[in-house]
Amino acid sequence: MDDAQPILALDVDGVISLFGFEGPLAEVPGRFHLIDGMAHCIPDGIGERIGRLADHYDMVWATGWEDRANDRLLEILGLPGELPFLTFDGNARFGSAHWKIAAIDRYAGERPLAWVDDCIDETCQAWAVQRSAPTLLVSTEPDRGLTDSHVDALLSWVRAGYTA
Numbered sequence: 268m269d270d271a272q273p274i275l276a277l278d279v280d281g282v283i284s285l286f287g288f289e290g291p292l293a294e295v296p297g298r299f300h301l302i303d304g305m306a307h308c309i310p311d312g313i314g315e316r317i318g319r320l321a322d323h324y325d326m327v328w329a330t331g332w333e334d335r336a337n338d339r340l341l342e343i344l345g346l347p348g349e350l351p352f353l354t355f356d357g358n359a360r361f362g363s364a365h366w367k368i369a370a371i372d373r374y375a376g377e378r379p380l381a382w383v384d385d386c387i388d389e390t391c392q393a394w395a396v397q398r399s400a401p402t403l404l405v406s407t408e409p410d411r412g413l414t415d416s417h418v419d420a421l422l423s424w425v426r427a428g429y430t431a
């Protein structure tokens with residue numbers, strides 16, 4: 268881990284694996300991949316987006332998938348190797364994110380941190396405000412996931428010395 272780089276805590280469901288989209292199946296926003304017996308819709312181009320972030324951030328999985336995020340996703344996204352992952356002691360709950368805070372806080376310590384998640388809520392925002400190190404929360408829409416504009420915002424934040 269390069270301490271000079273900020274940390275990027277990366278969620279999977281609603282960021283990389285999309286859900287909640289409507290309309291005909293022909294118009295789904297990505298391709299379906301079978302992972303652990305479940306079909307996950309993963310948008311085209313997201314591997315390239317994450318690759319752009321990997322040049323400027325030390326990434327860590329912050330997802331209820333925990334270590335399983337290092338199985339099929341690496342190949343699907345074209346990531347060169349396993350990423351570190353956070354664990355949540357059985358507290359993971361689909362549809363919320365506050366249970367990730369303690370593990371992210373421990374992992375990030377005093378380092379600058381960006382956190383991308385589809386379930387950022389007031390608890391997450393309150394935690395971010397009281398951190399002493401620069402902190403950027405990026406909320407995604409679960410049916411669109413991580414977009415180019417999110418990536419642009421994440422890269423500008425680093426380039427601008429952690430000011431939005």
Ligand SMILES: [Mg+2]
Nearest residue numbers: 278280281385
């Ligand atoms: Mg999520």
